[in-house]
Amino acid sequence: MRGRRPGKPMSFRNSVTIVASPRPRVGKTLLARLLTDFHLHEGRSVAAFDLNSGEGTLAQFLPEHATASEIVDIQGQMALFDRLVADDGTTKIVDLGSESFESFFALASQIGFAEEARRRGIAPAILFVITPDHTSVEAYRGLRRRLSPATLAPVLNEMLGPAQHRDKYPTSGSGASLARFPVLAPGLRRYIEKPPFSFADSRLANAKDIPLDVHIELQRWLRKIYLEFRELDLRILLVDLQSSIRLQS
Amino acid sequence: MARPAVVLVGADKGGVGKTTIARTLLDYFGAHQTPTRAFDTESPRGTLKRFHPYVTEVVDVTSVPDQMKIFDTLGNAEARVTVIDVRAGLLSSTLQALSDIGFLESAKKGQITFAVFHILGPSIASLEEIAATARFVGDANYYLVKNHINDTSFFEWDPATYNSYFKQIKGAEEITIPKLNEMACEQVEVASVPYVSFVANKNAKGEAANYSFVLRGYVRHWLGNVWGEFDRVKLVDLVAPKMESNIRQAAG
Numbered sequence: 433m434r435g436r437r438p439g440k441p442m443s444f445r446n447s448v449t450i451v452a453s454p455r456p457r458v459g460k461t462l463l464a465r466l467l468t469d470f471h472l473h474e475g476r477s478v479a480a481f482d483l484n485s486g487e488g489t490l491a492q493f494l495p496e497h498a499t500a501s502e503i504v505d506i507q508g509q510m511a512l513f514d515r516l517v518a519d520d521g522t523t524k525i526v527d528l529g530s531e532s533f534e535s536f537f538a539l540a541s542q543i544g545f546a547e548e549a550r551r552r553g554i555a556p557a558i559l560f561v562i563t564p565d566h567t568s569v570e571a572y573r574g575l576r577r578r579l580s581p582a583t584l585a586p587v588l589n590e591m592l593g594p595a596q597h598r599d600k601y602p603t604s605g606s607g608a609s610l611a612r613f614p615v616l617a618p619g620l621r622r623y624i625e626k627p628p629f630s631f632a633d634s635r636l637a638n639a640k641d642i643p644l645d646v647h648i649e650l651q652r653w654l655r656k657i658y659l660e661f662r663e664l665d666l667r668i669l670l671v672d673l674q675s676s677i678r679l680q681s
Numbered sequence: 682m683a684r685p686a687v688v689l690v691g692a693d694k695g696g697v698g699k700t701t702i703a704r705t706l707l708d709y710f711g712a713h714q715t716p717t718r719a720f721d722t723e724s725p726r727g728t729l730k731r732f733h734p735y736v737t738e739v740v741d742v743t744s745v746p747d748q749m750k751i752f753d754t755l756g757n758a759e760a761r762v763t764v765i766d767v768r769a770g771l772l773s774s775t776l777q778a779l780s781d782i783g784f785l786e787s788a789k790k791g792q793i794t795f796a797v798f799h800i801l802g803p804s805i806a807s808l809e810e811i812a813a814t815a816r817f818v819g820d821a822n823y824y825l826v827k828n829h830i831n832d833t834s835f836f837e838w839d840p841a842t843y844n845s846y847f848k849q850i851k852g853a854e855e856i857t858i859p860k861l862n863e864m865a866c867e868q869v870e871v872a873s874v875p876y877v878s879f880v881a882n883k884n885a886k887g888e889a890a891n892y893s894f895v896l897r898g899y900v901r902h903w904l905g906n907v908w909g910e911f912d913r914v915k916l917v918d919l920v921a922p923k924m925e926s927n928i929r930q931a932a933g
Contacts, residue, residue: 506864510895517894543898 444555444669448516450536452528453561454571459589460561463613464490464527466654467559468497469631470661471523479522481512483536484529492627498527503536513545519552533571537578546581556582557668559611561589564597572601583668589613611664614656617649624650685755686794686920687784688764691772693813697802698828700728702858703766705907706798707733708877710762712908713917718760720751722768722775729766731873734885736760742767742775752784755793762920772799776817789820794920796822798856815849822919823853829860856910865899868892876904 451464464480468490471478480498482490491500502508516524528536540546549556558579560572575584586601588610603609616624623642624631631654636642642650690703703719710717719737721727727739740747742765755763767775776797779785788795797818825847847853869879872892880901884890911917 506862506895506899510893513895513898514893542902543895544901545898548894548898 444550445519445553446521446523447555447557447665447668448524448526448549449668450526450528450556450558451561452526452533452537452558452575453563454530454533454567455561455563455565456530458561458563459591459613460529461488461490461493461527463559463561463587463589464525465493465629466631466657467661468494468525470658471525472497472630472632473658477522478525479515480525480527481516482527483512483532484527485531488625488627490527493629495628501526503532503539509539513540513543517545517548517552517554519554537575541578546579550581555668557664558582558584559587559664560584560601561613562586562598562601563592564600569597569600576602585609585611585664585668587611587613590615609667611660613660614653616653620646620649620653684792684794685758686762686796687755687788688762688796688798688920689767689772689775690764690798690800691767691775692769692800692802693772694802695769697800698830698858699769699800700732700766701830702798702800702826702828703729703764704732704876705858705904706764706911707736708875708904709908709911709916710764710920711875711877713921715762715917715921716760717762717764718758719764719766721766722771723766724768727766732875742771743778748778748782752782773813773817776814780817785817785821794822795820796824796916796919798824798826800826800828812846812849818850823850824856824914825850825853826856826858828858830858830866831860831863854914856914858910859903859906861903862896862899865896865903868896869900876900880904 449467451460451467453460461484464482468478468480478497480490480494481501482498483501483503484490489498489500491498501512503512512526516526526536546556556579558575560575562568562572572584572586575582584603586598586603588598590613598610601610623646630636631650636647636650688706690699690706692699700721700723707717707719717736719729719733720742721729721737721739722742723729724739724741727737730737730739738750740750742748742751751763751765765775776785784793785795787793797814799814847855869876872879872884872890874883874885874890878884878887879892880897882890882892882897
């Protein structure tokens with residue numbers, strides 16, 4: 433097994449990012465789609481896992497990159513988690529449906545998912561879409577405790593309206609900070625809501641009957657989001673390196 | 682040197698998971714750096730030996746030469762703890778034999794630490810076995826183990842009946858072994874390695890293996906709970922009373 437030599441600084445080679453919230457309809461799947469497309473856009477090999485049921489799922493939007501998964505039985509759990517910790521040079525994304533939130537993290541904490549990932553040079557991170565309700569605040573607090581080796585990054589979805597509640601979501605794990613998910617200009621949503629759809633598709637402007645001005649606006653929005661992701665990604669991947677440098681100086 | 686300890690793992694019938702408990706015990710003592718040897722009485726082929734081949738010897742506990750092999754070597758064996766996995770149905774007769782050779786007398790005098798793990802099956806019949814063994818084990822550390830590892834049905838005991846048996850043994854303690862996921866259980870069987878090796882992703886030769894991370898996680902969690910039970914009854918203090926033996930060495 434490849435281990436980390438003690439005292440040796442290391443940056444992570446890959447990451448597993450879990451997009452989560454105990455609330456439905458807060459923009460998780462859109463966030464997971466954008467994150468998947470971001471990594472594809474950056475030229476990485478990406479595997480996304482979709483823990484949702486119903487319509488408009490990640491697997492429907494990105495059939496080539498996302499796999500519909502479930503963790504009800506042990507076969508499903510093995511198919512998902514064994515793949516997540518596999519050191520195969522692939523960036524992984526989990527779109528965690530609200531109905532699977534509790535069972536996923538209960539299992540992850542029981543089997544030591546975050547510890548195993550770190551041991552294999554894979555950075556575990558959770559993008560938590562924050563909402564003002566008590567359930568979410570409590571769930572967030574629980575995650576800080578249960579999955580402490582993972583970077584827990586609150587995400588403010590500006591499409592959900594103003595947020596006075598962000599101080600209820602202290603960041604956890606070095607390198608984490610609040611990520612912003614900017615508002616998409618009104619009227620643009622309908623262009624991106626029909627699966628399959630990839631923001632990383634280079635033929636986007638022609639193939640999808642998207643007017644030029646909409647396309648430009650979309651690109652502007654994407655750039656903002658990609659910038660957030662790039663910063664977040666760097667922070668997550670460089671966490672250990674930074675902390676070891678700080679220790680030495 | 683600390684006095685030797687003998688841990689008897691038995692049940693009145695097969696299929697209640699004796700060997701499982703013996704395996705967790707060997708792992709537990711191993712984790713506490715307590716030198717341990719084991720005897721598997723499933724002669725001629727032993728399940729325990731398959732999982733812990735380096736410390737296990739297969740014996741016939743009813744034969745005199747093998748009894749000598751086990752008990753005459755207690756004081757001078759390198760191992761401080763001797764775990765004996767007693768074949769199904771032999772618990773009473775083994776205890777009888779131990780009584781005959783004066784072993785129980787030595788335990789009573791405190792020359793030997795003696796512990797019995799009695800694994801209970803899900804039926805009321807096995808409770809009668811407690812009554813049968815109770816008369817032998819007056820001063821032994823007696824543990825009643827409710828083994829839920831392969832739990833498919835509930836333990837259907839009438840609490841009143843159970844308690845009346847339970848109280849017959851002075852100072853008996855109850856240990857509960859939680860359920861382990863069937864597939865995780867099965868994969869450890871297939872791998873034929875100690876639980877700790879499975880968790881550490883090692884094969885029988887100590888080389889890196891490729892077990893499912895999820896299954897390893899389940900086994901680790903389960904083993905942690907089992908060891909938690911052993912910790913709760915202060916098992917390691919019993920077999921390796923470090924402080925006490927140091928004091929005695931200093932005094933002697």
